[in-house]
Amino acid sequence: MTTLVARNIRKSYGRVRALNGVSFETEKGEMFGIIGPDGAGKTTLFRILTSLMLPDEGDVKVGGFDTAGQYQQVRNLIGYMPGRFSLYQDLSVEENLAFFATVYNTTIEENYHLIEDIYRQIEPFKDRRAGKLSGGMKQKLALCCSLIHKPEVLFLDEPTTGIDPVSRRELWEMLRKLKAQGITIIVSTPYMDEAVICDRIALIKNGEFLTVDSPANITKAFPDKLWSVQTDHRHRLMHDLHNCSFVRSSFLFGDSFHVSFTPDGSPERLENYLHVSGHTQIGIDCIEPGVEDCFLAMLKDNDQAELMQTIEG
Numbered sequence: 001m002t003t004l005v006a007r008n009i010r011k012s013y014g015r016v017r018a019l020n021g022v023s024f025e026t027e028k029g030e031m032f033g034i035i036g037p038d039g040a041g042k043t044t045l046f047r048i049l050t051s052l053m054l055p056d057e058g059d060v061k062v063g064g065f066d067t068a069g070q071y072q073q074v075r076n077l078i079g080y081m082p083g084r085f086s087l088y089q090d091l092s093v094e095e096n097l098a099f100f101a102t103v104y105n106t107t108i109e110e111n112y113h114l115i116e117d118i119y120r121q122i123e124p125f126k127d128r129r130a131g132k133l134s135g136g137m138k139q140k141l142a143l144c145c146s147l148i149h150k151p152e153v154l155f156l157d158e159p160t161t162g163i164d165p166v167s168r169r170e171l172w173e174m175l176r177k178l179k180a181q182g183i184t185i186i187v188s189t190p191y192m193d194e195a196v197i198c199d200r201i202a203l204i205k206n207g208e209f210l211t212v213d214s215p216a217n218i219t220k221a222f223p224d225k226l227w228s229v230q231t232d233h234r235h236r237l238m239h240d241l242h243n244c245s246f247v248r249s250s251f252l253f254g255d256s257f258h259v260s261f262t263p264d265g266s267p268e269r270l271e272n273y274l275h276v277s278g279h280t281q282i283g284i285d286c287i288e289p290g291v292e293d294c295f296l297a298m299l300k301d302n303d304q305a306e307l308m309q310t311i312e313g
């Protein structure tokens, strides 16, 4: 069953074109990831999908209701966790939750089962002001508040930005459980490693979706063989790979470079080239491409540098 249909969404702020014809659909219980660097248009898209902003062109239907003409019905169906902390800093944990429940004409008790797993972790701090919580706990509370009215479609704009790795993992685990209950989840993130958890992902760049597919299909479509290359001189290696005539692309991932060759390149040829250039402890291993490798291959040179910064940041 289709839960959301977005068609040809366009939006500009004056001369800045934030969205340039975005279309996609989601199925009930699907986890749909929107991945892209800062400024790509994610927040604008979320505001439009959640009926908080009207597009210049195009339309969105959630649960069959139009976000322009039937926004009240849409808002009853959805939960939205915006990127920046959206809770009342001066209210306690419990007061925030009670407030959101009241706004939606429900009570904490009525839908407690839906938030129980998450809320139990912050319940010991229920009297603490939201402004005094850690980043991870704030996100858990914000997630509880966006779930308290039992939404069918949950929108999360960069829920894991700025929180520690353990809380990030916990948050994704919670999303997995919510998905198992049939909730459709539309989530944005700048972190590629999180993309693989989604059923389908869209890479957004300059207000356009470059691709929409499952992580497995995206990695299957990688056009070349990929090699992980390491030597004892990482900085010189970057320079030497860049100047190598038969290296098509090279990107730094942790301690090694991911390298693909032009048709006349080979690992043997690269080993020889690096050896002659003075490198020692040369390691060249064939690897499976990840989502990041695929997205980088789709982007133009300038965009690749920008995306790598986002990934590393």
Ligand SMILES: Nc1ncnc2c1ncn2[C@@H]1O[C@H](COP(=O)(O)OP(=O)(O)OP(=O)(O)O)[C@@H](O)[C@H]1O
Pocket (backbone or CB within 6 Å): 013, 016, 017, 018, 036, 037, 038, 039, 040, 041, 042, 043, 044, 045
């Ligand atoms: N109110 C506004 N006025 C003018 N330009 C805006 C406004 N809001 C966003 N933009 C611009 O529109 C583009 C898309 O911004 P948007 O916030 O949707 O992207 P994003 O992917 O969510 O990035 P970020 O994570 O940095 O917020 C950017 O170029 C941004 O500078």
